[in-house]
Amino acid sequence: MPELPDVAVYIEALESRILGQTLERIRLASPFLLRTVDPPLASTHGRKVLALRRVGKRIAIGLEEDLWLVLHLMIAGRLHWRERGAKLARKNAPAAFDFTNGTLVLTEAGSQKRASLHLVRGAEGLRTLDAGGIEVLGSGLAAFSAALTAANHTLKRALTDPRLFSGIGNAYSDEILHRARLSPVTLTRKLNPEQIHSLYDAVQAVLTEWTGRLRTEARGQFPEKVTAFREGMAVHGRYGQPCPVCGAKVQRIRYASNETNYCARCQTGGKLLADRALSRLLREDWPRTLEELEDLPRRRAQQ
Ligand SMILES: [Zn+2]
Numbered sequence: 128m129p130e131l132p133d134v135a136v137y138i139e140a141l142e143s144r145i146l147g148q149t150l151e152r153i154r155l156a157s158p159f160l161l162r163t164v165d166p167p168l169a170s171t172h173g174r175k176v177l178a179l180r181r182v183g184k185r186i187a188i189g190l191e192e193d194l195w196l197v198l199h200l201m202i203a204g205r206l207h208w209r210e211r212g213a214k215l216a217r218k219n220a221p222a223a224f225d226f227t228n229g230t231l232v233l234t235e236a237g238s239q240k241r242a243s244l245h246l247v248r249g250a251e252g253l254r255t256l257d258a259g260g261i262e263v264l265g266s267g268l269a270a271f272s273a274a275l276t277a278a279n280h281t282l283k284r285a286l287t288d289p290r291l292f293s294g295i296g297n298a299y300s301d302e303i304l305h306r307a308r309l310s311p312v313t314l315t316r317k318l319n320p321e322q323i324h325s326l327y328d329a330v331q332a333v334l335t336e337w338t339g340r341l342r343t344e345a346r347g348q349f350p351e352k353v354t355a356f357r358e359g360m361a362v363h364g365r366y367g368q369p370c371p372v373c374g375a376k377v378q379r380i381r382y383a384s385n386e387t388n389y390c391a392r393c394q395t396g397g398k399l400l401a402d403r404a405l406s407r408l409l410r411e412d413w414p415r416t417l418e419e420l421e422d423l424p425r426r427r428a429q430q
Contacts, residue, residue: 128202130184131264131294132337133353137186137206138179139342140349141231144208145176148226150190157221160233163245171196171246176226182257183293188224196224197245197256198233204242207232208349258289263330271327275315281412282326283311283387295330298355299337301363301388303329305370310395311380311387312408362388382409 129137152172155161161168171194178189186206188196198204213230215223222244224231235242245256261274274291285291286300295303304311307329309322318326340359341350356364361371366379370390380387380400391397 128184128296128298128355129200129204129353130296130299130355131181131334132299132341133350134181134184134186134294135338136341136345136350137353138181140208140345141186141188141206142179143347144229144349145188145226145231146179147176148228149173149175150188151225151227153196154215154223154225155221156215156223157240159240160221160242160244161246162243163247166194166246166248168246170194180253181294182253183260183289184296185256187253187256193249195245195247195249195253197247197253199243200233200235201241201243203236203239205234205236205353206349207234207351258293260289260291260293262293263295264334268324268327271330272320272323275323275326276318279314279316281312281314281408282309284412285315286330292330294334296355297385297387298357298360298363299333302337302360303333305362305372305390305394306333308393310400311389312400312405314412362390364388380405380409382413 150171150173153168155168170192171190174190174192174194176188176190180187180189182197185197185199190196200206209230209232211227211229212225213223213232215232216234219236220232220234221240221242222233233242247253247255261270263271275285277291280288282304283300286295286303287297301311303326307322307326309326344352362377365377366386366388368377369375370377370393373390373392375390375392377388378391378399380389389395389400391399
C-alpha cells in the first residue's frame with residue numbers, strides 16, 4: 128500500500144503536472160470505485176486544479192468551487208501519467224482523469240477492488256475522510272508520545288493505525304521499528320522515555336530519508352515503480368536475508384494476509400516471536416488486515 132513517502136512523491140509529481148490545469152472530464156470504467164453520489168462527478172468537469180493535498184494515505188485533488196477528488200490507492204492502486212485522452216485498458220483500469228495537458232490513469236491490479244474515489248466539498252468534506260492520526264513529520268516529541276501511549280497497543284498496531292498516526296503502513300512501520308531497535312510486539316505503555324524518543328527519531332528519519340530517496344529515484348518523471356518492497360529496505364520484504372546492521376537473518380510474523388519482518392538480534396534480544404503468548408496478542412492487538420484498519424471509522428477526539 129502506498130504510504131507517506133510514496134504518496135508525497137505522487138503528490139509532487141501531480142503538482143508539477145496538473146496544478147492550474149483544467150480537469151476536462153473523468154472517465155469511470157468501474158462504477159464501484161466512486162463511493163459518493165453528491166456532489167455528482169460531472170460537477171468537476173471543466174474545473175481548474177487549485178491544490179493537492181495528502182490526507183493520510185489518500186491523495187486529494189482540490190478543484191474550483193471547493194470540490195475535492197480524494198483517491199485511496201489501497202494495496203494495488205497505482206497512478207500513471209499518459210498522453211491526453213489515453214485509452215483505458217479493458218481490465219484493471221477503473222478510471223481516467225483527462226486534463227488539458229495529459230491524462231491521469233488509475234490502475235488496480237488483482238481481483239480485489241479496494242481502491243476508492245470520493246468527491247467531497249470543502250474542508251468539512253475532507254475531514255470525513257481523515258482518520259484523525261497526527262502528522263508525524265510535523266509533530267513534536269510530546270504530541271507523538273501522547274498519541275503513542277493514548278492506549279496500550281503493540282507497537283506494530285499503534286504505528287499502522289491511521290487514527291493514531293497518518294500515513295504509516297506495513298512497510299515503513301517495519302523499517303521504523305528496525306531503526307529504533309524495538310520489537311513489533313512491545314506494548315506502547317511499556318516503553319520508557321528513551322525508547323519513545325528513539326522511536327520518534329526513527330519515524331522522522333525513516334520517512335524523511337525514504338521520501339528523499341523516492342524523489343531522487345523518480346528524477347522528475349512520474350513515479351511508475353511504486354511498491355511496498357524497495358531495494359535498500361532493512362527488513363521489510365527481506366525474510367531470510369541478512370540484516371544490514373548485524374547480519375542475522377531477518378525474521379517474520381505471518382498473520383492473516385500480512386507479514387511483519389524484524390531482526391531478532393537488533394530488536395527482540397534474539398528472541399523469535401512465535402510462542403503462544405504471541406498468538407494471543409495477535410488475535411487481540413494486531414492489525415488483522417491493513418485494509419481493515421484503513422476502513423475503521425474515525426476515532427472520536429475524546430476516546
Ligand atoms: Zn540486525
